[in-house]
Amino acid sequence: MEEILDKKVAFTELQCSKNLSATEDALYVLGGKWTLRVMIALLSGHTRFNDLQRTLKGISARVLSGELKDLEINGLVKRNVDADQKPVVVEYIPTEYSKTLKDIISTLADWGMKHKKKITDQE
């Protein structure tokens, strides 16, 4: 007798199209190669350009600068210029709103850790 496949699905058809379009919106903002990594560094207290570039090994100044501009447009980071100090101090401060990314980062990091273990154990 043929084995009957378990047809129970994780998402319904309606959830499928909702998930597809909402995930697309999220990945449009966060799906860049560096975007979430820049946010992790910012949320960990790295606020100066050079410090960010040092923490994110391998990112070029041009790319980092573009990422920071995009994050500012999306309300996730605020560029703070302190002109009272000499030389002028520029800091990139994660906004209150950017804390909403904590869940995404933790969920992804958690999965990445478990997946690496799974793949390593197989070998």
Added chain:
Amino acid sequence: MEEILDKKVAFTELQCSKNLSATEDALYVLGGKWTLRVMIALLSGHTRFNDLQRTLKGISARVLSGELKDLEINGLVKRNVDADQKPVVVEYIPTEYSKTLKDIISTLADWGMKHKKKITDQE
């Protein structure tokens, strides 16, 4: 008087480097343009190649085929060939393990929905 910046960080330095490397591992597997979308469609019960391609508007057959192969290597999908039927029926079944992606998809979709609302409300 100068405003004192809230130096409270969302992640500590140790969490920062752990998050960076674990998120990197996760994005290495899931960060492709189509990867999570293919998984959403699979987890919603789309198991045939043509059905998947119809659901994921815009994906080419070559890219979909590559995505499915990568997902199989990562233990997230199983290619099931039913040779008893004519023509032979090929199905792509999400594995039990792939259910671990549900959290990631829900968290991302949730954020995407809220972020779209926030950006739309601003305009």
